[in-house]
Structure formats: C-alpha cells, structure tokens
Amino acid sequence: MAPGILLALLGVAVVAWIAYNGVQNGKLFWVVTLNGITLAALFFVVAAGFTLIFGLMRVVNMAHGSLFLLAGYIAFTLQGTLYGVSSNLLSGTPATVVSWIVPLVVATIVIGLAGVLMQQVFLRWNQGQDLRQALITIAISVILADQMVAHFGGIAESIQQPAAWPDSVTVLGVHYGFFRLVVVVGAAIVIGGLLFLVIKRTRFGMIIRAGVDDRSMVSALGVNIQVVFAGAFLIGALLAGLAGVLGGTMLAVQPGNDSAFLLDSLIVVIIGGMGSLGGAAIGSLALGLVSSYSNVYLNFGTTDLTNYSILLTFILVVAMLAVRPLGLFGRPA
Template sequence: MSVAVGRTSPRAQLGTQAPRIILGILGLVVVVWLAIKASQGGTTFIQVTLNGITTAALYFVVAAGFTLIFGLMRVVNMAHGSLYLFGGYVAYIAQTHWFGGGGSQFSLGGASTTSIAGFFVPLAFATLVIGLVGLGIQQLLLRWNQGQDLRQALITIAVSVIFADQMVAHYGGIVQSIQQPTSWPNSITIGALRYGFFRITVVLGSAIVIGVLLYLLFKHTRFGMTIRAGVDDRAMLSALGVNVQLVFAGAFFLGAMLAGFGGVLGGTMISVGPGLDTQFLLDALIVVIIGGMGSLVGAAIGALLLGLVQSYSAIYLHFGSLDLSNYGVMTSFILVIAVLAVRPLGLFGRAA
C-alpha cells in the first residue's frame, strides 16, 4: 500500500490555499462575534480582554524561558513547568519562614500584613534558586547528552516526574498563596472599571520589562550576539574560540530563572499547588507551538493569542440558550490546529 504522488501539482497548490481561506473566514466570524459582544457589554468586554492580556503576560514570562533554552540548545525542557511550580513553593516557604506571623496567608479582611520586602526578597530568592536548580539540571544531566534532543527531553520528563512527586510529598495537596505587600491595593478603579492591581501592574509590567530586556540583551549585548550566533551555527561559534559551554550554562540559568520568576508571579496572582506544573508546561508548549520554537516575538504573540482565546471562550460561548462554555478547551485546540495547518513550524518558527 505504497502511496506516491507528484510533488507540486496544481491541486496541491489549491490544497495549500484552502486552509488559509477557511481560516480567514473563521477568524472573521470570531472577530465579528466578539465585536457584537463588545457592543453589548462594554465593561465586561474590557474586563475579559484585560483578563486575557494579563494571563498572556504570565504565559509569556514562562514561555520566554522555555523558548530561550530551546532556541539556543535545542533542549525541550519538559521540567520547565516543575521549575515554575517549584519557584512558587520556594517563594512561599521563604515568605512564611522569614516574614511569617500570618503574613503569608491570604485574608479576605486584610488583617495580616506583608511588607514590601516580604514580597520582593522571596521573589528574588526564588528566582535565583530556580536559576541554580536549572543550572544543576543542565550541568549534571543534560550537558553530556548535547545534540541528542529526544534523550534530553526524556531526561527532563523524568526530572519533572520526580519533582512533581516530591513537591506533593513536601508541600501537600493544599493550595497555597504568596501574599502581595499589604500596602498595595487589591484592585484599582478606572472609571466604571475595577481591576486587580497586581495583575495589571506587576504581572503585565514584568512581562513588558522582561520582553524589552530580553530583546535588548539579544540585539545589543555581546552575550546576546553570542547566543544568536549559537542558534545559527554552534560549530562555527566554537571554532571562533567562544566558550560555548559557558554560553549554554548562562542561557539555561536565565531560562530557568524566568520559570522561577513566573512561578512567584503566578503564585501571587493565582496560587501554588499540585498540577500547576503540568498546566503551565502545557501552556508554555502551546505558546511556543503557536509562536514558533525559539522565537521571542513568537512567544509574545503566541501568549497573547492563547490568553485572549482562553479568556473569551470562558464566557462568550453562550449562543442564546445554547451553552457551549464547557467546550472552551476546544478553542485552544482549534487555535493550535489552525496555526499548524498554515505554518507547521509556528507563526515565527524557522527551520534551523
């Protein structure tokens, strides 16, 4: 049952155009539907859009580290979600132990207090610790398997299995929360709109700052140029006398730090608990599948698309009396298929 066809027939040409046309129509329908919804309930629409954007900001921070590591080393770090969650736990433990006295506990009445340092010291500490943990994984387990990317993926899967189990063992099944400084407001009001302060300032702000810094790092520093050169041609870089191993270690450290930093932001904006490692690994995967592996811009666009789609589909899948909101998960699926159908390597992916 051998199947052989001609390579480029006119029909194949049409075949490649068909998905684009279908997707164009589909995209148009979605935009029109959202426009209708936006005109019906302006405040809610803005709120839901902001939800999508702030969620996307968190996804971007996590996915940027993931795509950075992949871009340079071709390592798909399946333990990235574990690093994210572990970062949250490290910050939670640090906050409880060093700034304890109920400060780490969420309170509806706001009776407990957390100082500014009580938030930022655990944040910095956890970011650093996770960077070192990532560095350890790279040096101990991955360094001598360079180039065998499937084996490296399997190794990081094993690491994530062990991490997930140990985190349940040590921190239990209860969901915990990292406390933002008490002096910060819970929410801010702009006109008729009330929105979570932490989400819109710290999370969104961090994502923008990180995005800009990474961009500058890549484009305007020697380290960044070395990394970009490494992405294009590792052997040549090595031949030029650059210590490639040092560059790899630095990049892995940075990527892991971003996971840990994301974990602390997520642990404050949402929570820290079992299962989030898988969830954020999946989100990072989808973001980079959509955006293209190894592309920073792709990660930003992918995160934005995923965040908005998830946010809109959570509430705008009611069609009259027909409630499809529990099929919301399908929209992310359709998004991935749609992108892959047109661009198998993602929006900004390119063959190495």
C-alpha cells in the first residue's frame, strides 16, 4: 500500500500549496477556481454522452469529439447564414437570444440524428466487437476531421452569445464571465439532473441500468434492446452536439478541438469509471480543477513550471489507475 500513502502525501502537499496561495491572493484563487468549475461543467456535458454510450453498449465512440466539433461548426454557420451574425465588430449584427438558441437546437438535433445514423449503419451489426467498433469510429473521426477542415477552414471561429445577456456577473467580489458561469454551469447542472431523473425514475432509465448490468438478460426479458441502444446513442450524440455549441460559444470552434475534447472525455471517464454518470461529474471536476490550478499555481517563486501543467493531468490519470484500475465508480465488464 506504499503507493497509496505516497499519493496521499502528495495530495496533502498539493492542497496545502493551493491553500497557501489562495490565502495570499484570494481574488486570483477565486477566479482560477471558477475557471476550473466552468471548464468542468463543459467537460461533464461532453463526457456524460460518452460514458452513457460506453456504459450501455461497450462502444467507445472515438468520433465523439468530431461530433462535438461538427455541432459547433453547424451552429456557427447557421448563425452566419440565417441571421447574418458575425464576430466582425463593424459590419456584423450582434446575436440575439433567438439567433443563438435556434442554431443551438438545430445543431444539437442534427448531431443527435447523425449519431443514430452512424450507429445504425456502421455499429449495429458489429455488436459485441468492441475493438472493431472503436476502429470504425476512429475511421469516421478521421474522415470527419478532414472534411471539416475542407469545408470550414483552419481558422478559429466563435459562436456569438446573445448581446442582450450581460458580459459578466459579480461573484464574491470578482467579475466573471456570465456565459461561462451561468449558462454553461447551469446547463451542466440541468443536464446532470435530467439524466439522473431519466436513469433513476423512468422505465427507459430502468432498462438502461439493467442493460448496463446484463444486456442479454434484458433482451431475453422481451425488451427490444436495439431500440434502447439507438435511444442511448441518440442521447449521447445529442449531448455531444449541445456541448459543441456551448463550447463553441465559451471557447472557440477550431480544428483540433475534436481531439482535445475526445482526450478530455477519455480522461474524465478513466478517472470516474466507464459508464457512471456520478463518476463523470467527479472526473470532470477533477480534470477541470487540476488543469486550471496547474496553469497558475505551478509557479514556485523563481521556477515557473506552468509549461509542464499537462504533466499533472498525466499524473492524475496515473494515480487513479494505480489505485483503481477501473476508475472511481467503474465496474468490470
């Protein structure tokens, strides 16, 4: 149990260091914490879909990041073509609530349907061959990534938030972005709550939970498992689409975000355990806070190690795997 003790000591040291810095500069600490929490909220929306699909169907959807990015591009294009919204301050029209919500809804639904289509055409007849399914989704993500560069170019774009919304809110004495804090975190909480209710309280959720535990038994009890699978894939892809629009408004829509958010989803579910919604929430929070704190607090007087912050994410994953190979709430398949 030596590695466990070492890790615990390391954890205590890290917390002490952050607390020390927090006392030194309270405002900075609060902003950094909010950065971490808002990032975590976005991670959660992306990873919830990923972990749901995996938990029920054992499909690792390597195209999840591509769906995320494609949703951003669809919403961005719709905002431009339908409403003439652009980020150009001189010639563009600012976005209204409608010209933000409509692209969001359309992009989310399109991505949801695209996910179901992908599942029905490519994955349905390979049920149970998880590696082959992963390879298929990798192939799809390669094609999608290249086509997105061809159609949308390589420049970072961003979806405009409604101009009527305030730019910032004041929390505990600091100004913080309204969209990040209220909209994204709010969306994550609502989605988390809804998913929880659907999974714990509805018949569909009951079937999903049973399916995670024993697929063949559920199928033998007369449930049309194919419909359930398609439904789960729909929800998973819808979440990727929604997160793509949220992320495209909060950060940017650009090539490379597909792999970045695929990696984030992977890390979240590796930490939280595959197929667990609560695990996804905790994993997102851990990843968001670690990447946010390490970007600022890896600075020890004269030695600035913030460049190496990505290594802390690696250490987080390693530490988790060393203690619990299946993640916090993961169960063997």
